[in-house]
Amino acid sequence: MRSVKSTFSILCSVYCVLCTHPVRSEVTTTVLGSVTDAECGTGPIAGAIVELDGAVRAVANSEGKYILTQPRPTVVLGLPPGQHVLMVAVEDFRSKVVRFSMSSLEPDGMPIRVDIGLWRRSGAPCAAARPHPTIDAADGAAGLVVDDDRDGIDDYVEQWLGERFAPIVYHGESERNFPASVDWFLSKTRMFTYDDACEPDEKHEVPGPLTQGRLTGRSFRATCQGTSTITSDSTRSRCKQATFFLSDLAKPDQAGLRNKPAEWVTYLHAYPNSLGGVTLQYWRFYAQDDDQRHLIHARVGPFEMELIPGHGGDWEGAMVHLNGLLLPASVDRLGHATIDAVAVTWVQGQHPIIWSEEGGHTSDPNQLDMISSRFIEQQTWSGGTVTLPDGSSAGYSGGLRNVGERSHPLAGQQFIRYSGLWGSPGDWFVTSGYWGPAFNETGSVCEDGVTPAYKSGVPDCSPVPVGCGRIFHTAWCKSMDFTQMDRDRECTASDQSR
Numbered sequence: 001m002r003s004v005k006s007t008f009s010i011l012c013s014v015y016c017v018l019c020t021h022p023v024r025s026e027v028t029t030t031v032l033g034s035v036t037d038a039e040c041g042t043g044p045i046a047g048a049i050v051e052l053d054g055a056v057r058a059v060a061n062s063e064g065k066y067i068l069t070q071p072r073p074t075v076v077l078g079l080p081p082g083q084h085v086l087m088v089a090v091e092d093f094r095s096k097v098v099r100f101s102m103s104s105l106e107p108d109g110m111p112i113r114v115d116i117g118l119w120r121r122s123g124a125p126c127a128a129a130r131p132h133p134t135i136d137a138a139d140g141a142a143g144l145v146v147d148d149d150r151d152g153i154d155d156y157v158e159q160w161l162g163e164r165f166a167p168i169v170y171h172g173e174s175e176r177n178f179p180a181s182v183d184w185f186l187s188k189t190r191m192f193t194y195d196d197a198c199e200p201d202e203k204h205e206v207p208g209p210l211t212q213g214r215l216t217g218r219s220f221r222a223t224c225q226g227t228s229t230i231t232s233d234s235t236r237s238r239c240k241q242a243t244f245f246l247s248d249l250a251k252p253d254q255a256g257l258r259n260k261p262a263e264w265v266t267y268l269h270a271y272p273n274s275l276g277g278v279t280l281q282y283w284r285f286y287a288q289d290d291d292q293r294h295l296i297h298a299r300v301g302p303f304e305m306e307l308i309p310g311h312g313g314d315w316e317g318a319m320v321h322l323n324g325l326l327l328p329a330s331v332d333r334l335g336h337a338t339i340d341a342v343a344v345t346w347v348q349g350q351h352p353i354i355w356s357e358e359g360g361h362t363s364d365p366n367q368l369d370m371i372s373s374r375f376i377e378q379q380t381w382s383g384g385t386v387t388l389p390d391g392s393s394a395g396y397s398g399g400l401r402n403v404g405e406r407s408h409p410l411a412g413q414q415f416i417r418y419s420g421l422w423g424s425p426g427d428w429f430v431t432s433g434y435w436g437p438a439f440n441e442t443g444s445v446c447e448d449g450v451t452p453a454y455k456s457g458v459p460d461c462s463p464v465p466v467g468c469g470r471i472f473h474t475a476w477c478k479s480m481d482f483t484q485m486d487r488d489r490e491c492t493a494s495d496q497s498r
């Protein structure tokens with residue numbers, strides 16, 4: 001029986017190599033159409049760059065006509081099967097991204113027609129024109145649109161771009177706290193209310209079990225702070241003194257999902273930016289920050305002291321800002337206290353390499369600050385793999401999950417609206433749990449948009465700058481286009497507590 005099977009499989013292989021494979025490679029897709037000025041009706045736009053699936057590119061001729069041919073791919077990562085994207089960009093017009101369907105039943109060689117009308121980006125050469133600063137990736141005229149997070153960009157296009165530019169993350173061999181997922185953390189932690197003004201501190205547990213949906217819509221009265229009402233999705237406690245929090249995990253669980261890289265989820269936040277493109281934020285979550293290296297020097301009365309700044313609940317990340325051609329213009333990383341532009345190494349021109357510092361997990365652009373000399377490689381895109389230091393495979397990573405916008409989370413990722421702390425309050429500001437992505441303090445500024453909201457390198461909460469007002473959460477909203485997004489609703493907490 002076994003020999004019959006092997007013979008059959010050998011025959012199949014020969015057949016595949018000799019017959020099927022050459023035929024398959026000849027299956028091509030032709031997409032053609034014209035690019036026109038949708039606003040002024042001035043006709044064709046010559047010189048527009050048209051790109052199919054980010055793979056093949058053409059330039060529209062003097063009549064605005066383009067034609068693209070490429071081997072038909074079966075699946076474009078991030079899109080439903082049979083779907084493709086066209087990107088069209090030309091100076092002075094909004095770049096446009098159109099998602100369209102292509103049936104596998106269509107006869108080989110039958111061209112698909114996609115005509116594109118572009119809107120003007122600035123200037124007003126005709127009476128009807130008005131400036132549109134952002135990318136146009138949710139216009140239903142030529143394609144299908146799903147925009148559940150209401151940021152003006154088709155959610156599948158967000159996923160496609162997210163997968164395309166997803167980082168490769170290196171974790172040191174000596175790392176003790178590996179990535180975790182939100183849902184796993186919630187199954188292990190407990191939720192509490194916290195009022196630091198009481199003597200002793202007052203904590204009350206919120207009855208479990210915890211799920212993402214149960215993180216929001218809660219409130220309590222912090223009576224020792226006065227009579228203020230603290231909510232779990234709109235109050236942000238500036239100095240972590242009156243807030244909800246999720247308790248630190250037991251020691252063995254602080255290691256995170258060390259042996260389950262298939263659950264190392266990378267959380268994507270994608271939104272229109274002021275470059276006329278899209279910004280892609282990639283967030284990683286760890287149950288614990290165990291930073292032993294970046295000690296904080298402090299003076300308390302006559303005493304000099306050094307603090308180890310570790311804390312529960314650690315969110316870290318990097319962001320790729322794409323320009324109007326949907327190409328990377330710059331990369332920012334969340335540093336220890338600031339957001340810094342970094343020069344990264346790109347793999348295949350599209351995946352930036354990020355080094356996760358052991359313990360503190362800061363995203364580094366190179367390995368200079370890494371302690372280890374051997375690393376675990378994590379490809380963060382969906383279907384990406386994890387490779388151990390000895391070169392053996394640890395299977396797939398947890399892939400990429402688009403959380404949507406804070407005002408409109410996607411696919412049940414309600415955690416993004418939770419304004420409390422991920423981790424228990426400690427003796428100091430820097431040893432207390434930190435905020436999630438949408439309320440993160442890194443690089444945050446006062447209402448004036450300039451003054452830093454926090455003083456870096458001090459163990460306790462820095463005194464509130466006079467007239468700071470509502471804090472702008474730069475880490476969540478850097479370069480966001482506010483003609484498309486609601487600045488207040490997305491980037492500031494509607495209520496602050498101490």
Ligand SMILES: [Ca+2]
Nearest residue numbers: 147151153155
């Ligand atoms: Ca969207």
Ligand SMILES: [Ca+2]
Nearest residue numbers: 149151270404
């Ligand atoms: Ca989005």
Ligand SMILES: [Ca+2]
Nearest residue numbers: 289314360361
């Ligand atoms: Ca950290």
